[in-house]
Amino acid sequence: MCFHLRAVPPSALRNSPTWFQRLFEDDWDTVRERIGRHREEVLDRRYGEVELLYSGIPPNHAPGGPRTHVVLGGRPVLHPDPPLQPFLVLTAAQVSGVAEYLKAADFDDLWRHARGRLLRPYGATDAEPEVRGLFAATHRDLSAFYTQTARYGDAVVKWLMA
Numbered sequence: 001m002c003f004h005l006r007a008v009p010p011s012a013l014r015n016s017p018t019w020f021q022r023l024f025e026d027d028w029d030t031v032r033e034r035i036g037r038h039r040e041e042v043l044d045r046r047y048g049e050v051e052l053l054y055s056g057i058p059p060n061h062a063p064g065g066p067r068t069h070v071v072l073g074g075r076p077v078l079h080p081d082p083p084l085q086p087f088l089v090l091t092a093a094q095v096s097g098v099a100e101y102l103k104a105a106d107f108d109d110l111w112r113h114a115r116g117r118l119l120r121p122y123g124a125t126d127a128e129p130e131v132r133g134l135f136a137a138t139h140r141d142l143s144a145f146y147t148q149t150a151r152y153g154d155a156v157v158k159w160l161m162a
């Protein structure tokens with residue numbers, strides 16, 4: 001299971017769940033190439049924990065704003081197969097807001113605020129350096145993705161893939 005984020009030019013967006021589904025059908029080599037150019041990002045099953053880093057509280061209770069759009073935010077578009085998760089769409093303006101938020105965010109402050117909740121699943125405090133490093137790397141990757149996407153004036157489409 002992973003959470004997939006993809007940059008899309010606003011002129012290319014279609015209001016079609018089938019079109020959104022096709023966005024995520026590429027092979028892993030193609031996806032990896034776009035990730036290398038910061039045009040796509042993939043979060044592993046810890047995506048909900050990453051959301052805690054930014055919102056500080058469970059995502060379903062987070063107030064709106066750029067910080068809550070980093071991972072799970074966006075306008076839902078129902079998947080053509082109803083049991084599957086909906087797609088989420090961020091407009092180019094929302095992407096710019098997220099990029100500005102991430103540019104101003106201090107990882108050390110984010111970590112201090114969410115540290116207890118983020119370490120809880122890992123149990124031992126000796127795991128902190130490794131866990132902190134994973135979250136710091138994810139923060140850098142998301143920052144690069146949103147910065148590049150905002151620079152191009154693109155929207156973002158997201159989907160939780162099983």
